[in-house]
Amino acid sequence: MNRLNVRSRCYIECIVPVCENKMNLKPNLSFFCFPKDPIRSSIWIEKCGLDKNIDVSKRRYRVCARHFENHMFLNDLKNRLQPHAIPTLFIDLISNSLPSTCIDNVKNDLDNKKSNFLEHNIQDKHFGENINNFFPNTIKKKSYEPVCFVPNCKAPKDLPLYKFPLHNKQLLYIWLKRIGLSTLYDMDLYLHITICQIHFHKDCFDDKTIQLKPNAIPSLHLIDYSGPPDNCLTTSSYFENPIMSTTGDRTWGWLGSTEQFGRDAESNEFVVIPKSQLHNDKYTSSTQAAHCIIYAENEEKIFGIYNARAAVLMQLRYDGYLGFPGGLIDSGEDIINAVNREMSEEMNLNTCIHLVSYDDYVISHWSEKKKIALHFYKLKVTMPQLIEIEKRALLARDYGSEVLGTVRVPLYTLGDNYRGFPAFLEHKFIGCSRDQLLAALSSLNILTVEEINLALNTKI
Numbered sequence: 133m134n135r136l137n138v139r140s141r142c143y144i145e146c147i148v149p150v151c152e153n154k155m156n157l158k159p160n161l162s163f164f165c166f167p168k169d170p171i172r173s174s175i176w177i178e179k180c181g182l183d184k185n186i187d188v189s190k191r192r193y194r195v196c197a198r199h200f201e202n203h204m205f206l207n208d209l210k211n212r213l214q215p216h217a218i219p220t221l222f223i224d225l226i227s228n229s230l231p232s233t234c235i236d237n238v239k240n241d242l243d244n245k246k247s248n249f250l251e252h253n254i255q256d257k258h259f260g261e262n263i264n265n266f267f268p269n270t271i272k273k274k275s276y277e278p279v280c281f282v283p284n285c286k287a288p289k290d291l292p293l294y295k296f297p298l299h300n301k302q303l304l305y306i307w308l309k310r311i312g313l314s315t316l317y318d319m320d321l322y323l324h325i326t327i328c329q330i331h332f333h334k335d336c337f338d339d340k341t342i343q344l345k346p347n348a349i350p351s352l353h354l355i356d357y358s359g360p361p362d363n364c365l366t367t368s369s370y371f372e373n374p375i376m377s378t379t380g381d382r383t384w385g386w387l388g389s390t391e392q393f394g395r396d397a398e399s400n401e402f403v404v405i406p407k408s409q410l411h412n413d414k415y416t417s418s419t420q421a422a423h424c425i426i427y428a429e430n431e432e433k434i435f436g437i438y439n440a441r442a443a444v445l446m447q448l449r450y451d452g453y454l455g456f457p458g459g460l461i462d463s464g465e466d467i468i469n470a471v472n473r474e475m476s477e478e479m480n481l482n483t484c485i486h487l488v489s490y491d492d493y494v495i496s497h498w499s500e501k502k503k504i505a506l507h508f509y510k511l512k513v514t515m516p517q518l519i520e521i522e523k524r525a526l527l528a529r530d531y532g533s534e535v536l537g538t539v540r541v542p543l544y545t546l547g548d549n550y551r552g553f554p555a556f557l558e559h560k561f562i563g564c565s566r567d568q569l570l571a572a573l574s575s576l577n578i579l580t581v582e583e584i585n586l587a588l589n590t591k592i
């Protein structure tokens with residue numbers, strides 16, 4: 133079991149050129165995945181000097197904590213980043229952390245590394261000309277391609293492009309919000325990026341010209357804005373009477389790309405996949421996700437009255453639904469690696485101690501409508517371990533964003549025959565997690581089929 137863990141840790145190293153940090157050699161250093169938000173991700177890519185075509189959605193591409201300034205972290209352990217965090221520490225990190233007598237040696241060493249690096253990676257499509265960003269002496273001024281910076285802009289490439297209104301802070305703020313860019317990012321970026329004509333209502337242009345009016349605001353074909361098209365509001369009227377919520381409420385952002393999977397399930401939407409058919413192309417070539425129930429036998433009597441039966445963990449998710457830790461399997465990723473990776477990201481599970489294996493398989497479901505296969509695993513721990521897992525979860529990378537809390541399932545029923553387990557089952561559950569919970573409780577002999585049916589048929 134541990135072999136898998138050691139292998140997957142060996143596999144992960146910091147993607148920043150010339151940084152040699154590897155996960156297996158630096159157990160206390162965090163390695164962060166690229167943000168899911170395409171704009172933030174492109175900023176990370178640019179800051180790290182990577183080729184803009186690199187597919188950083190792969191989980192093995194990480195940036196280590198050494199490249200983030202202290203104020204970019206949410207905690208002292210430096211394993212949780214602020215939502216707006218961007219890597220900014222590269223070669224300077226090394227220079228600043230060394231006594232001045234060492235710096236010349238380091239610079240020489242880096243020059244050597246640079247030539248070695250170029251020699252070895254010149255063919256590697258992941259590292260483009262941005263390699264120069266790491267060598268201050270040879271820094272070239274970054275040239276930005278004249279393209280529209282709006283994520284997923286499908287407009288023809290030859291449309292006129294417009295610079296951000298740097299002269300007017302309020303207007304700039306609105307533009308940034310409209311395209312989902314945090315106002316905390318650097319001005320250097322805003323100086324260079326542009327938005328194309330398709331994002332402006334026709335009234336934003338001076339009559340019969342392609343000249344933007346001074347107070348023009350982008351409002352069309354934007355992922356983060358679906359309000360009515362704007363002509364030319366004055367910025368003061370925007371602030372007095374905002375059309376778009378500045379909190380992001382009722383927008384999707386990057387979550388839009390997986391929104392269809394999370395939509396409410398219809399009754400009978402999920403069918404159980406027979407174990408013998410798990411390897412069918414229909415399932416293996418579709419979107420897949422894997423989740424896991426963590427549980428412990430528990431002899432306790434709750435309040436000295438109710439038989440706890442077991443401690444079973446679920447999560448309150450960012451969307452207000454309940455579910456299990458886990459998530460989508462990346463393309464080419466092994467299902468067991470995926471579930472362990474998600475457990476480490478969402479629960480901060482110590483995978484040196486607890487590792488889900490193929491033997492822990494419980495059940496799989498299929499939604500024909502969403503074309504998604506959902507696989508379910510179990511992880512049995514002792515009660516003291518479960519308590520430790522609950523505590524560690526508070527320091528998980530995704531705690532406070534994707535995961536809002538770990539909850540124990542009440543498996544007893546109060547004297548009114550409703551409160552407790554029957555009431556719990558009336559919450560909103562994501563995907564087929566309610567079916568998974570019931571299947572696991574029965575197959576792990578935590579509750580009998582009769583007890584489950586009784587709870588299902590009890591209404592207030």
Ligand SMILES: O=c1[nH]cnc2c1ncn2[C@H]1C[C@H](O)[C@@H](COP(=O)(O)OP(=O)(O)O)O1
Binds near residue numbers: 534
């Ligand atoms: O606990 C779950 N049980 C079954 N299906 C689930 C559970 N949690 C989410 N889902 C469904 C919902 C989506 O269809 C996919 C992926 O969702 P999620 O876990 O949010 O994936 P990421 O963390 O975004 O990778 O599974």
